[in-house]
Amino acid sequence: MHSDYCYNDFISPMTNPVFFEDPRTLSEIRFIFIHHNVPTAAGGNDVQLVAAQVRAALTERLSLVAAKDGYIMSDNPFIEDGWADIAVGLKYNLYADPHSQTLLSAGVSYELPVGSTRSLQGNGDGEFHLYVTGGKQLGCDWHWISGAGLRVPADSGDESQVFYWSNHLDRRLTDRTYFLAELNWYHWVNEGEQTALAGVEGGDLFNLGSTDVAGNDIVTGAFGLKFKPRCNQELGVAWEVPLTDRRDLLDNRLTVDWIIRY
Numbered sequence: 635m636h637s638d639y640c641y642n643d644f645i646s647p648m649t650n651p652v653f654f655e656d657p658r659t660l661s662e663i664r665f666i667f668i669h670h671n672v673p674t675a676a677g678g679n680d681v682q683l684v685a686a687q688v689r690a691a692l693t694e695r696l697s698l699v700a701a702k703d704g705y706i707m708s709d710n711p712f713i714e715d716g717w718a719d720i721a722v723g724l725k726y727n728l729y730a731d732p733h734s735q736t737l738l739s740a741g742v743s744y745e746l747p748v749g750s751t752r753s754l755q756g757n758g759d760g761e762f763h764l765y766v767t768g769g770k771q772l773g774c775d776w777h778w779i780s781g782a783g784l785r786v787p788a789d790s791g792d793e794s795q796v797f798y799w800s801n802h803l804d805r806r807l808t809d810r811t812y813f814l815a816e817l818n819w820y821h822w823v824n825e826g827e828q829t830a831l832a833g834v835e836g837g838d839l840f841n842l843g844s845t846d847v848a849g850n851d852i853v854t855g856a857f858g859l860k861f862k863p864r865c866n867q868e869l870g871v872a873w874e875v876p877l878t879d880r881r882d883l884l885d886n887r888l889t890v891d892w893i894i895r896y
Contacts, residue, residue, distance in 0.1 A: 635661060635690075635691040635692065635693065635694070636661060636691065636896060637658070637659065637660045637661045637662060637691060637866075637895050637896060638658050638659045638660070638691070638694070638727075638730075640730070640732040641658050641732070641735060641737065641769070641771075642865065643735070643771065643777065643806065644656075644658065644735075644769060644771070644777050644779070645777070645804055645812050645814065645860045645862075645868055645870070646664070646868060646870075646891075646893060647779055647781070647800065647802040647816060648802075648814065648816065648856065648858055648860075648870050648872040648889050648891060649800070649816045649818055649854065649856045649872055649874050649887075649889060650798065650800045650816075650818045650838045651666055651668070651685075651687075651701075651838070651889065651891070652701050652702045652721065652838050652839065653701070653763060653765065653781075653783055653785070653798060653800070653838060654767070654781050654798075654800040654802070654816075654818070655699065655701070655725060655739070655741060655765060655767045655781055656767070656769075656779065657727070657737050657738060657739040657767040657768050657769045657779065657781075658727075658737065658739075658769070659691045659694065659695060659696070659697045659725075659727050659739075660689045660691060660697060660895060661689060661690050661691045661697075661895065661896040662688075662689050662893055662894060662895040662896060663686055663687070663688055663689075663893070663894050664686065664687040664688075664689075664891055664892070664893045664894075665685075665686050665891060665892045665893075666683070666684070666685045666686070666687065666704070666889065666890070666891050667682070667683070667684055667889070667890045667891075668681075668682060668683040668685075668839075668887060668888070668889050668890075669682050669887065669888040670682065670683070670839070670883075670884065670887045671884075671885040671886050671887065672710050672713075672883055672884075672885055673881045673882075673883070673884070673885045675881075676710075676712070676831070676834055676881075676882065676883050677710045677711045677712050677713075678710065679708070679709035679710045679711075680708070680709055680710070681706060681707070681708045681709075681710055681713055681839075682706070682707040682708070683704050683705070683706055683707075683718065683839065684704055684705050684707075685702070685703055685704025685705075685718065686703065686704070687699075687700060687701050687702075687703075688700040689725075694727075695726055695727040695730075696724060696725070696726050696727075697724070697725050697726075698722070698723075698724060699722070699723050699724065699725050699741060699743060700720070700721065700722045701721050701722075701723070701743060702718060702719055702720060702721035702745060703718055703719075703720045703721075704717075704718045705717055705718065706718055706750075706753045706755070708753065712754070712830075712831065713752075713753055713754050713840075714750070714752040714753055715750075715752075715753065716749065716750025716751075716752050716753030716755065717748075717749045717750045717753065717755065718749045718753070718755050718839075719745050719746060719747055719748060719749040719755045719756065720745070720746045720748055720749070721743050721744065721745040721746070721761075721763065722743060722744065722746070723741055723742050723743025723744060723763065724741060724742060724743075725739050725740070725741035726739060726740055726741065727739045728740055734770075734771075735769075735770065735771030736768075736769070736770045736771075737768060737769055738766065738767075738768040739766070739767050739768070740765065740766045740767075741763075741764075741765055741766075741767075742762065742763065742764050742765075743762070743763045744760055744761070744762055744763075745760055745761040745762075745763065746760055747759060747760050747761075754836065754840045754842060755840075757792045757793060757828075757841070757842075757843060758787055758788060758789040758791075758792030758793040758841075758843065759787070759788035759789040759792070760787070760788045761785055761786065761787045761788065761793055761841060762785070762786045762787075762788065763783055763784075763785050763786075764783055764784050764786065765781060765782065765783030765784075766781065766782055766783070767779065767780070767781035767782075768780055768781075775805050775806040775807075776803065776804070776805050776806075777802075777803070777804050777805075777806075778801070778802065778803050779801070779802040780799070780800070780801045780802070781799075781800050781801075782797070782798065782799045782800070783797070783798055784796070784797050784823075785797075785798075785841070787826070787841065787843070790824060790826065791826055791827040791828075791843065792826055792827075792828065792843045793826055793841040793842075793843040794822055794823075794824060794825050794826045794835060794841060794842070794843050794844065794847055794848075795822070795823040795824040796820060796821070796822055796823065796835075796841070797820075797821045797823055798818060798819060798820050798821070798838075799818075799819045800816065800817070800818045800819075801816065801817045801818075802814060802815075802816045803815050803816070804860070809862075810861055810862045810863070811859065811860070811861050811862075812859065812860040812861075812862075813857075813858075813859060814856075814857065814858050814859070814860060814870075814872065815855070815856065815857045816855070816856040816857075816858075816872065816874075817853065817854070817855050817856075817877075818838075818853065818854045818855075818856075819851065819852075819853050820837060820838075820851065820852045820853075820854075821849075821850070821851050822835060822847045822848055822849065822850045822851075823848065824848055825843075825844060825845055825846065825847045825848040826842070826843025826844060826845065827843065827845060828842060828843040828844050828845065829844075829845055830842075830844075831844050832844055832845045832846050833845070833846040833847060834847070834882050834883065835847045835850065835882050835883070836882065836883050837852065837882060837883055837884050840883065850880060850882075851878065851880065852876060852878050852880050852881070852882060852884070853876070853877045853878045854874050854875065854876050854877060854884065855874070855875060855877045856872045856873060856874035856875075856889075857872065857873060858870060858871050858872030858873060858889075859871055866894065866895040866896070867892070867893060867894055867895065868891070868892070868893040868895075869891075869892050869893075870889075870890065870891045870892075870893075871888070871889070871890050872888075872889045873886070873887075873888055874886065874887040874888075874889065875887075
C-alpha cells in the first residue's frame, strides 16, 4: 500500500534511528550512514554504520517495520568490522486526525541476534522493543514528534534493559527545507552480567549487557537540516553530542539519511 500522505508536511526523526519511530503509516526505504566517534576512555577512534531500513504499509493503520540491519566498520579496539543484528516488527496507528495533524501509534519489534559477535552484535537471545510514538503539527510550520519505548532482552544476563524517550522538533523554512532539533534520554533499568566493559553501555546501536549500569542516564542533543528534493523523498543530516557528563560509547555522531517513500 501507499504511504499515508495526509501528513506530508512532517519529516521523519533522525537520531536514535533504530528505535525512534515515525508515527505515520509508511512504505519506504531509508538509507542511513552514521559516523560515530567513541570517547578515549572506551578505546577512542570511530565506528561507521551503513544501513537500509524498510517500512511497508500493510493496511491503512498497520505497517511492517525493519528498523535495524547494516554493516559496521570500526577503528575502535573493542569493535571490529561486521554485520549488525536485524530487527523486524509491526506498528499500528491508534489515532489519526488529519484536520488537526495529530497522530499516535504503538509498535513492537524483535531484534534477532544474527550479527557479528566481533562487532558487539549477536549476543544473547535477542531483544524485544515495545514503544509508542506520536506527532503533532504546531501552527503552520512547526512539527513535534515524541516517542518512548522499552528494550527488553530475552536473556537478561547477556543484555541490559533500557528505557528511552526521544523528541523531535522541526520548523519548515521553505517548501522543501526544514531545520530540526532532537533530544534523547536513555535510562538503564536493569543491567546484564557481562564484565568486559563494566560500567559502560552501548546506547542505541549496541547492547553490551554490562554490569554496573543500572540507574545510569545519558541525554543526547542534536540539530540538523532536511531537504525534500521531491514530495516522496527526504535528505537529512544531523550532528549529535551527549549533554550529560556520562558518555559511554558516544563522543559525537554524524547521521545522514535518504528516504524514498512510496
